[in-house]
Amino acid sequence: MxxxxxxxxxxxxxxxxxxxxxxxxxxxxxxxxxxxxxxxxxxxxxxxxxxxxxxxxxxxxxxxxxxxxxxxxxxxxGGGDLVPVGDARWSALTGQSLADGMLDAAVLARYETALRPEALRWNDWLQGQLEKVASGLLELESRAMHFGDRVDIGTIAFGCMLGYLDFRFAQLEWRESHPNTAAWFTWFGGRDSMVATKAPSA
Ligand SMILES: N[C@@H](CCC(=O)N[C@@H](CS)C(=O)NCC(=O)O)C(=O)O
Structure with a gap:
């Protein structure tokens, strides 16, 4: 492949x-x-x-x-169980959807500041994208304490989303106001799969 x-x-x-x-x-x-x-x-x-x-x-x-x-x-x-079946499926899929939506917003915000010529930038639009990230983080904060040791499409998406915030938006200092998420990410971010795939300059 x-x-x-x-x-x-x-x-x-x-x-x-x-x-x-x-x-x-x-x-x-x-x-x-x-x-x-x-x-x-x-x-x-x-x-x-x-x-x-x-x-x-x-x-x-x-x-x-x-x-x-x-x-x-x-x-x-791989015959894995990253896509849960039964009740857990919908929560995992919705988690994946939320994390991906946050990432879409963060990537667009990154393009706005890194790619768009300065004279064409629209700060309100940028702030709107960052607000999606902020409200997503609030929702994640209420979910993270229930994640336990789940490794599935939802938690993988959240983990990669948080890794991206650390990589491109460190100034948000999201850990300070999201302690449950921070505690969970200390564990999840230390998994071999996450360490092996970390962005080089993060
Ligand atoms: N929904 C897509 C999003 C992928 C995406 O936005 N990738 C970015 C890189 S992080 C990209 O290819 N951007 C180029 C573009 O927007 O044309 C997915 O889940 O794979």
Missing amino acids: KLFHSANSPFVRQCLVAAHELGLAERIELVPAAAHPINRDRAVVEKNPLGKIPALITDDGSVLHDSRVIVDFLNDL
Whole structure:
């Protein structure tokens, strides 16, 4: 399998964390990609018209995206239980949805400050994105104390989202006002799968 990859992408990281947890990491060849909303990486666009990463090319040549589909596929391939069944399924899926929505907002906020020319920036819009992150963190704070030792699509997504905040938005100092989340992330962030996939400069 080949995975279009950037070590800075929290969505790619979710796939890699899942692969490590499932014992599949060795079977994935990482293909460096420079996904960018304007200067689109043509090699990625050829496989994923959206030009976004992650995109996975399976051993039979099929192309899978986005991160949720890839994690689900890897879980199936590895016979894992990262996608819970029964009642736990809906909570895990909704957690994944919340974390991914926070990441979408954080990545857009990052693009706004790192990519958009200064004269075109719109501070209200930026603040709106950061408010999504803030209200998501509040919800996570009420959930984190119930996570226990869960490792699934929901907790993986939350872990990678928090890792991205540490990487790109350290100034938010989210730990100070979210102690339950901080305590949980001390444990989750120390898992081998998370350590092995940490962004290099984080
Ligand atoms: N919903 C997608 C989001 C992926 C995404 O936004 N990836 C970013 C990199 S972190 C990207 O490819 N950005 C390039 C673009 O927006 O065109 C997923 O879960 O995989």
